[in-house]
Amino acid sequence: MDTRLLLVSHASTAAQRAGRFPADDPLDARGLAEAEAHAARLRPAIAEDAPAFVSPAACARETATALGLAASVDAGLADMNYGRWQGRRLADLAAEAPQDLAAWTRDPDAVPHGGESFSQLVKRVGEWLEASLEGGTGRASSHPRNVIAVTHAPVLRAAIVYVLGASPVVFPRIEIAPLSMIDLRRSSRGWTWWPASH
Secondary structure (H helix, E strand, O other): OOEEEEEEEOOOOHHHHOOEOOOOOOOOHHHHHHHHHHHHHHHHHOOOOOOEEEOOOHHHHHHHHHOOOOOEEOHHHOOOOOHHHOOOEHHHHHHHOHHHHHHHHHOOOOOOOOOOOHHHHHHHHHHHHHHHHHHOOOOOOOOOEEEEEEEOHHHHHHHHHHHHOOOHHHHHHOOOOOOOEEEEEEEOOEEEEEOOOO
8 A cells, every 4th residue: 555644844943943952842933823823824734534643742743633643653853863952043153163073963873962973863764654554454455554742853854864865964954944844755666755735
């Protein structure tokens, strides 16, 4: 059975706007208003019976609720592990540890923060994508199985890298804004990335 997966990045948080690495931040009033406004635009893009999944993070769960999704928490959709950099400002790290920050952005296997590398994230997200296919009914069908998931920008970036079979070195070159959506399809040809139609 073919699968259509819509991945949505959560609404903006105050920490994001302050240039901080995430630390399980909730949505503030601005982010919540953005998500609620986005709900009407998202609705035509998703099938009514599509199962919905969400990262365990507060900002993702609150975004899913604001979008009107009754989503199940899935640990496989968790944000990148930033290790010691969690909650830190990027500008502060650029001043305190410029070599570490440069290594992290240039080498997809670098983990100067003690968390997760870009390569590790791409591998984890790829495993989640493949496992997500096993969650279907198992019955043969000519109709695609629609799935929607609310998660984090790095997870969307990792999904794109995985689906395209690209090197994780391109990871930092992909920009994903809050509430962006990517449309991934799985058929007998494998995964493909489609322009999001919302």
